[in-house]
Amino acid sequence: MARIINWVALAAGIMLLLMVVVSIFYPWWQLTIGQDLIKVNASPIYTNFGVFGDQFTIPIILVINIITILTFLACGAVMLIYSIVPTKPYAKQLLGFSYRKPLYSVVIFAVVLVGVVLAANHFGVNVPLNGSSTVTVPASWMMGVSISAPISASFEFSFYIAVVAAALCLAARLYHSHFTKPSTTPETAPPTPSTATISVPA
Amino acid sequence: MDKAKFALTMLSVAIIVVPIAVAGYIYRGNLEGLVLPSQFRNMINGALSGSKNPSSLANLQLPQAIGSPQYDPTTGTFNDPFNVTNPLTTQIQLNQFSADVVSSNGTYLGNVAIQPLTIAPGASAIANVTGDLDQNTINQLANGGNLNVSLANVTVNIGGVTVHLSQISNIGSLPTG
Numbered sequence: 001m002a003r004i005i006n007w008v009a010l011a012a013g014i015m016l017l018l019m020v021v022v023s024i025f026y027p028w029w030q031l032t033i034g035q036d037l038i039k040v041n042a043s044p045i046y047t048n049f050g051v052f053g054d055q056f057t058i059p060i061i062l063v064i065n066i067i068t069i070l071t072f073l074a075c076g077a078v079m080l081i082y083s084i085v086p087t088k089p090y091a092k093q094l095l096g097f098s099y100r101k102p103l104y105s106v107v108i109f110a111v112v113l114v115g116v117v118l119a120a121n122h123f124g125v126n127v128p129l130n131g132s133s134t135v136t137v138p139a140s141w142m143m144g145v146s147i148s149a150p151i152s153a154s155f156e157f158s159f160y161i162a163v164v165a166a167a168l169c170l171a172a173r174l175y176h177s178h179f180t181k182p183s184t185t186p187e188t189a190p191p192t193p194s195t196a197t198i199s200v201p202a
Numbered sequence: 203m204d205k206a207k208f209a210l211t212m213l214s215v216a217i218i219v220v221p222i223a224v225a226g227y228i229y230r231g232n233l234e235g236l237v238l239p240s241q242f243r244n245m246i247n248g249a250l251s252g253s254k255n256p257s258s259l260a261n262l263q264l265p266q267a268i269g270s271p272q273y274d275p276t277t278g279t280f281n282d283p284f285n286v287t288n289p290l291t292t293q294i295q296l297n298q299f300s301a302d303v304v305s306s307n308g309t310y311l312g313n314v315a316i317q318p319l320t321i322a323p324g325a326s327a328i329a330n331v332t333g334d335l336d337q338n339t340i341n342q343l344a345n346g347g348n349l350n351v352s353l354a355n356v357t358v359n360i361g362g363v364t365v366h367l368s369q370i371s372n373i374g375s376l377p378t379g
Contacts, residue, residue, distance in 0.1 A: 097213075
């Protein structure tokens with residue numbers, strides 16, 4: 001008998017693990033000020049900063065990154081396990097554990113990023129979400145010194161991999177219903193012993 | 203089914219608690235280090251003696267003058283070479299430096315500029331400051347007058363970042379005849 005596999009979940013699990021590996025090396029979103037003078041590489045997997053060529057991380061953000069990496073690795077592994085046992089009684093627990101977190105991470109990352117960009121724009125610093133602009137710090141803020149710098153920001157391909165992985169996780173959850181639906185094919189009723197008596201008219 | 207749920211809950215808790223506990227242990231005597239990384243503090247303070255990282259804002263040195271300014275009285279032009287060292291791990295691109303030279307009472311005397319310059323990490327380069335002086339200034343210098351000068355409309359573009367200052371007062375006096 002062929003093994004029942006949730007192929008969507010299998011793809012989601014592989015994509016999650018691939019996304020973790022790619023995101024360690026490539027940020028989800030990158031901000032560059034000047035000619036590489038200041039760089040911000042942001043992602044839930046690995047966030048770091050570059051100032052005049054020096055790279056550094058903020059330890060508390062690194063801790064959050066490590067928690068996210070471990071979470072995604074666990075989600076990927078559990079999703080792979082689920083994909084090969086989608087009909088087991090504990091399958092729903094495995095799926096519930098593994099599909100939500102990547103989805104939430106992508107959504108929360110996007111929401112926080114949009115919030116930060118809107119907040120910066122509110123204070124007069126025109127930071128693009130995706131594209132280029134020139135930031136000007138008014139002279140009144142800097143004791144008569146006016147500073148302007150080109151600034152560019154872009155979502156990197158690793159972000160799109162994360163979006164695909166999250167979408168596959170959601171699809172795996174939706175596809176799970178195929179394994180839990182009651183069968184719609186009419187079953188042949190087994191012959192039941194008749195208790196009725198046929199009366200034959202005399 | 204309950205065992206699976208329990209195992210996954212424990213896994214979630216461990217994933218969150220263990221990194222926080224390890225970080226708390228590592229930074230137990232220096233909790234501010236969790237927020238302010240040592241590299242950043244070193245970069246600001248310049249406390250990098252013995253560090254692998256040679257880069258520091260505090261290691262930035264002022265340009266060193268090479269010899270004395272060369273002045274051509276017939277054309278009113280001068281140039282003054284400076285040695286500039288880049289202590290950073292990234293190249294420095296000085297795209298523009300320009301300013302008006304003005305007297306202490308704001309009279310225009312001339313202008314100065316630097317040719318665009320790119321300095322590789324850890325390398326040095328010669329920045330040639332050139333300028334033109336106004337004819338009145340040339341006459342005043344020829345007569346042995348003393349000119350205290352300031353810079354006005356100073357525009358500096360380093361690495362794409364443009365800094366504009368309306369005035370830098372009393373930078374010194376021009377050599378007189």
